[in-house]
Amino acid sequence: MSIPRLTEIFENIFDGANDRLKVGVQSNLAEGSDTITIGTGAAHASGDVVSTDAGEILQFDTGLPAGTGGVILSTLTTLGQNAVFLGGAGYTLYLFNASPTVQATNVAFDIADADLSKYIGKIQISTLIDNGSNCSKTDTDQNFPFKLAAADTKIYGKLVCTGAETTVSSKIIAIKNNIVLI
Numbered sequence: 001m002s003i004p005r006l007t008e009i010f011e012n013i014f015d016g017a018n019d020r021l022k023v024g025v026q027s028n029l030a031e032g033s034d035t036i037t038i039g040t041g042a043a044h045a046s047g048d049v050v051s052t053d054a055g056e057i058l059q060f061d062t063g064l065p066a067g068t069g070g071v072i073l074s075t076l077t078t079l080g081q082n083a084v085f086l087g088g089a090g091y092t093l094y095l096f097n098a099s100p101t102v103q104a105t106n107v108a109f110d111i112a113d114a115d116l117s118k119y120i121g122k123i124q125i126s127t128l129i130d131n132g133s134n135c136s137k138t139d140t141d142q143n144f145p146f147k148l149a150a151a152d153t154k155i156y157g158k159l160v161c162t163g164a165e166t167t168v169s170s171k172i173i174a175i176k177n178n179i180v181l182i
Contacts, residue, residue: 030070032060033176036159039105040169044161049109050091050173051159055102058093058157062179066153070179072144077125079135080172084128089163090137091125093175096156097149109160120146120155124162125175145182 039053049055064070077091100115111119123142128135146155159173 030063030179030181031176032062032155032179033174034058034060034157035172035174038167038169038171038173044106044165044167045108046089046161046164047109048106048161049103049158050161050167051103051105053104055104057099057102058159058175059099060155060157060175060177062148062153062155062177064148064153064179064181067148067150069145069147069182071182072123072142072146072177072179074138074140074178075123075125075142076138076176076178077128077136078174079128080174081135081168082130082133084130084135085168086166087163088127088165089161090127091162092122092160093125094122094158094160095120095144095146096158097147098152099156100158103158109158118149118156142177 036050036056036058037052038050044050062070075093079085094109094111096115096118097120098118100118101112103109121144123144124139126137126139128137148155155177157175159175
């Protein structure tokens with residue numbers, strides 16, 4: 001995305017004079033969320049895909065019209081487990097505007113040549129925090145602009161470990177992206 005386009009997007013949603021989002025933008029907020037059940041094989045190396053045994057692509061229905069654009073403002077990540085995974089250092093969520101090639105859990109992340117035209121960027125997910133009976137982390141200030149494919153309302157993702165971690169099979173990680181239409 002070009003700098004002039006990013007400037008245009010920013011000017012459409014931000015009121016610089018009052019240092020806040022424009023009032024009308026709040027009615028255009030949406031959420032795109034999905035979950036993944038972690039496959040078997042307890043150790044992920046840094047840079048490994050976190051997925052099911054067969055591989056699964058995260059699908060975030062944005063609630064936006066096909067072919068339009070949006071901005072991911074924040075990301076809430078939750079883990080249905082009572083402790084952060086040993087060695088957990090957060091994740092990188094690689095995003096695509098069409099479904100990319102599937103990769104199983106515990107394999108080194110790769111963007112296939114066939115997926116380069118679909119790749120729209122990545123966002124960082126910080127190390128999760130232990131809340132007692134579960135774990136979570138909200139990452140604000142993502143400010144990630146994206147454009148949907150002409151005939152699609154979803155963005156797609158692959159979750160990748162930032163550090164080496166020992167996971168527990170069958171635990172569920174949920175990711176919710178808070179999105180604004182631009």
